[in-house]
Amino acid sequence: MKTSLDVLRVELLQLARDRRALFSAIVLPALLYPLLFWGTGALQTVGEETMAERTVRALVDLSRADAETAEAFLEGLVEQGPITLTEVDAAGLLVPDDEDSRETARGLLRPTAQTAAGASLSKPAGESTAGLAIGSGDGSEGEPDDRPEDAPGDAPEESSAEGSAEGSAEGSAEGPPGDDAARGDGALEPFDVLIVASADGGTPDLSRTTFDLWYDVKRDDAREAMGRARSALRDLGEARSAERREHLLGGDPGAGLSPLSTDVASEADASGARLGMWLPFVVLLVLISGGAYAALAVFAGEREAGTLETLLVQPVPHRSIAMGKLLTVFVAGCATLAMNLGSLVVCAGSGLMDMGSIGGGASGMAYGRLAALVVELPTCLLLCAVLCLVCGGARTFREGQLLIFPVTLLVVIPTAIVLRPEVSLTALWAIVPFSGSALALREGLEGDLKLPLAALVMISHLGWTWLAVARLGQVLDAERVLGGGGDRKSEAHLLQAGGRHGVRWGFVVVMGVYLIAMSVQRVDMDLGLWFTFWMMLPALAVAIAWTAPRAQGEPRRLAAGLGLRLPRASHALGALLIVPALARGAEHLLLWQSKVLPLPPGAAEGGIELEALMGSSSPMWLFFFFALSPGIFEELVFRGALLNAMKRDFTWKRIVFWQALYFALVHASIYRLLPTGILGALLALIALRSRSVLPAMLMHMGYNGLLVLGAAEHLAFTGEPWFEYAPWAAIPGLALFLVPPRVQAGDSPARP
Amino acid sequence: MTDLTSAIAIRAEGLAKTFHDPQRGVVEAVKGVDLDCRKGEIFGLLGPNGAGKTTTLRMLSTILAPTSGRALIDGIDVAEDPLEVRRRLGFLSGSTGLYPRLTGRETLRYFGRLHGLEGDRLEAAIARAFDAFDLHSFGDGRCEALSTGQKQRVSIARAVLHDPPVLILDEPTTGLDIMASSDMIQFIDSRREAGTCVLFSTHILSEAERLCDRIGIVYDGRMLAGGSLDELRAMTGKEWLEEIFRELVQRADAGEGAA
Known part of the structure; x- marks a missing residue:
């Protein structure tokens, strides 16, 4: 322990003198939150204020509306904020959704000197429709502010109203020319909104006035003007409705039915619930960001600097050194976390933060509930141990940085999935690393964490930590650290270039499918599937195989890199024979899983959508997109390019692990995590055994085809009595894999 | 006359x-090395790059576990009690790095504590090292700001702070300028009187010729010959170390070809 503390002290001293570490752990969080909240708050206020104060320019043609409505509307509009109104005759704009009308409206909204001069639609100044009330009257000057443009006589006539509408003063040319005159020559300032009203119906009681608003969404002022016109119309509409109800019924019986809801949850509960939605995440992310740098510095950085070798010949157990380093990472991570939380709390306390949106109640944040963070302490230790393991395995700082990437993914994605509202903490979840403690923290913030479960979470996480620490001593194993002798080539083996290539690209594939393929599929299903399977995946497969690391002087063999080699016929047949058992197994697995992890209501709807899709689609279409295409291209990427890159350095167990993980993650659903993970592992084993991607392709196609077409009831034979016994075919199928793989020139020694 | 077996510090x-x-299969970096090094003796391992010098030194200093054979430091087996061996060992690796953001004094204090020195004993040892290696002018500045020679002096001071009976130095003069490497040679020479056993590797022939009581010539993972310069001369019939080296290497290559 004394040694560990000595190591801790020196490493902390080193970190404290490292400006980068200090900045990212202390200075950044201390400044980030205040700046962030102050900045967004200030921007929002400024934005709202300036937009509300802006004078917008509206073109109006209310000639066909009844005078009373027009006047009331204009009064309302002027109340919304400073506005300049210009009269226009827009009789040509009859059909709102017509391209010609749109063109005309565009011309009116953006007058040039020519169109203004020859505007066919506008009336000569002073000839306004009777009853059209154009607000005017600048209070301070006490005289009408309406003034004609300097432009030729038939230019649109303009009036300005700021604040109050005192009545009609249209058409007068008495106003001083004013600064607007400058606009008369050259390009004219565009109008923000064009308001056209029309009325139908006979008596005033039955008359209906329709308002068409034309605007250009790209312009801020236009959106603001549009918003003002809308809210003026809404106010007017509500007032009219109320008036009419009052008039006809003498009171509105419906008014009493409008609900007045009160949340009975306490302030702390409400605030804790909102905090619980995001704090468990932030804790993990902040810990990773704070601990990662320290872990990189004390392991990879020290290895790179050459100090680790010296440290290993000191008369102290390597385990103690590793513990000291782990403690350093833990202290650094916790310091970052404390700074972040402290800064957050200060922001909340000082009112800098918008409490409603980020988890506070009316009276602020549930500070007391933050005590639930205690449950995260063993998790912090575990996360730091994982970071140490990862960085300890890296030879250089840069390599460590690359490895941190997938770790973040592994920790954050399951946590995100688990933090769904329908999942609650059970004994089973409690022992799942990171997910269990995230759920516990959420329930703690909500105020209903059960103590035995909290204890289970903490104890199980300590157990996981113990396992990780037991491996930590091995990380400092000199054979790994030094790669034996000064032997360059043996060091190259430690780099495991091929394996890391596979891991990195696997991450790229998963993120690519998430970010690109799924967005395209959301826009257009057919196009998305075409794009994903026939463009993106093959391109990725070729890119991975093309860039795969080679030994010096080794030729680039693209087909071999993609696993495209002739397998034994027995392996291909064996893969097909396993399919029915696999499909049956998947059904049972999903049935069992639905008890442990019930489908949320939303997922059931998604299922219905899928069923509808299956019902309405042709068997060919279904087979093509859900069996053939994934069978070929998912295999080409995963069991082809990625597997062959990993095969250079990784043991078969490691390959199967990564294959299962990435294959499960790429399907982006917690409910398919287990089945796809198992399928990925099986396909990887088959590809490894047969040394070819083709049997895996056959199996994948068969499995998907049987499940999808079977579910859509396109396969008559699945109902036959003999099909009940089809899964037994897996036994001879597996036996066929006992046949040794086809050996080709340049093969490395046998794999499983 | 002292008892020879008890005087052997490294065996x-x-x-x-x-x-x-995985690409090349089994790599035999060291194929069987025998050597004895007595107290107060300076032993040089001479060989080209990749000959197995570093691996041998790393096995002797407990960093790597030998695949076969055994090594004793001060009579203790490196595989059986590595901690005890490390207590008696001062080790300077080829790529000696110092913690850039620690000062020389802090570095010495850290490694002194790892060796179990504390309190007054530790401070006295540091003061001695400051005098012996003349660290006073730069020993309290951060190591990242030191010159290569100054860094090497701090490293050496760190390696001998606990006054070890055995000193293993992996290419101690590589990368040093003339003054610094001359300082280093003087230091190694001075250990002879102190009764320390120094084992160091080098590929600089003149260094070995001047400094070593005995020289071991390592080539392709094997010790081709070991002994004093005179013994090697007698063995090969050549006068200069360079010629001796060439002769031994040629014999080894010829022998391998014949086999």
Whole structure:
């Protein structure tokens, strides 16, 4: 322990003198939150204020509306904020959704000197429709502010109203020319909104006035003007409705039915619930960001600097050194976390933060509930141990940085999935690393964490930590650290270039499918599937195989890199024979899983959508997109390019692990995590055994085809009595894999 | 006359190290090295790059476990009690790095504590090292700001702070300028009187010629010959170390070809 503390002290001293570490752990969080909240708050206020104060320019043609409505509307509009109104005759704009009308409206909204001069639609100044009330009257000057443009006589006539509408003063040319005159020559300032009203119906009681608003969404002022016109119309509409109800019924019986809801949850509960939605995440992310740098510095950085070798010949157990380093990472991570939380709390306390949106109640944040963070302490230790393991395995700082990437993914994605509202903490979840403690923290913030479960979470996480620490001593194993002798080539083996290539690209594939393929599929299903399977995946497969690391002087063999080699016929047949058992197994697995992890209501709807899709689609279409295409291209990427890159350095167990993980993650659903993970592992084993991607392709196609077409009831034979016994075919199928793989020139020694 | 066996500080018997490399299969970095090094003796391991010098030194200093054979430091087996061996060992690796953001004094204090020195004993040892290596002018500045020679002086001070009976130095003069490497040679020379056993590797012939009581010539993982310069001369019939080296290497290559 004394040694560990000595190591801790020196490493902390080193970190404290490292400006980068200090900045990212202390200075950044201390400044980030205040700046962030102050900045967004200030921007929002400024934005709202300036937009509300802006004078917008509206073109109006209310000639066909009844005078009373027009006047009331204009009064309302002027109340919304400073506005300049210009009269226009827009009789040509009859059909709102017509391209010609749109063109005309565009011309009116953006007058040039020519169109203004020859505007066919506008009336000569002073000839306004009777009853059209154009607000005017600048209070301070006490005289009408309406003034004609300097432009030729038939230019649109303009009036300005700021604040109050005192009545009609249209058409007068008495106003001083004013600064607007400058606009008369050259390009004219565009109008923000064009308001056209029309009325139908006979008596005033039955008359209906329709308002068409034309605007250009790209312009801020236009959106603001549009918003003002809308809210003026809404106010007017509500007032009219109320008036009419009052008039006809003498009171509105419906008014009493409008609900007045009160949340009975306490302030702390409400605030804790909102905090619980995001704090468990932030804790993990902040810990990773704070601990990662320290872990990189004390392991990879020290290895790179050459100090680790010296440290290993000191008369102290390597385990103690590793513990000291782990403690350093833990202290650094916790310091970052404390700074972040402290800064957050200060922001909340000082009112800098918008409490409603980020988890506070009316009276602020549930500070007391933050005590639930205690449950995260063993998790912090575990996360730091994982970071140490990862960085300890890296030879250089840069390599460590690359490895941190997938770790973040592994920790954050399951946590995100688990933090769904329908999942609650059970004994089973409690022992799942990171997910269990995230759920516990959420329930703690909500105020209903059960103590035995909290204890289970903490104890199980300590157990996981113990396992990780037991491996930590091995990380400092000199054979790994030094790669034996000064032997360059043996060091190259430690780099495991091929394996890391596979891991990195696997991450790229998963993120690519998430970010690109799924967005395209959301826009257009057919196009998305075409794009994903026939463009993106093959391109990725070729890119991975093309860039795969080679030994010096080794030729680039693209087909071999993609696993495209002739397998034994027995392996291909064996893969097909396993399919029915696999499909049956998947059904049972999903049935069992639905008890442990019930489908949320939303997922059931998604299922219905899928069923509808299956019902309405042709068997060919279904087979093509859900069996053939994934069978070929998912295999080409995963069991082809990625597997062959990993095969250079990784043991078969490691390959199967990564294959299962990435294959499960790429399907982006917690409910398919287990089945796809198992399928990925099986396909990887088959590809490894047969040394070819083709049997895996056959199996994948068969499995998907049987499940999808079977579910859509396109396969008559699945109902036959003999099909009940089809899964037994897996036994001879597996036996066929006992046949040794086809050996080709340049093969490395046998794999499983 | 002292008892020879008790005076032996470093002994290696058939020391061998094999690595596994997935691309090249089994790599035999060291194929069986025997050597004895007595107290107060300076032993030089001479060989080209990749000959197995570093691996041998790393096995002797407990960093790597030998695949076969055994090594004793001060009579203690490196595989059986590595901690006890490390207590008696001062080690300077080829790529000696210092913690850039620690000062020389802090570095010495850290490693002194790892060696179990504390309190007054530790401070006294540091003061001695400051005098012996003349660290006073720069010993309290951060190591990242030191020159290569100054860094090497701090490193050496760190390696001998606990006054070890055995000193293993991996290419101690590589990368040093003339003054610094001359300082280093003087330091190694001075250990002879102190009764320390110094084992160091080098590929600079003149250094070995001047400094070593005995020289071991390592080539392709094997010790081709070991002995004093006179013994090597007698063995090969050549006068200069360079010629001796060439002769031994040629004999080894010829022998391998014949086999």
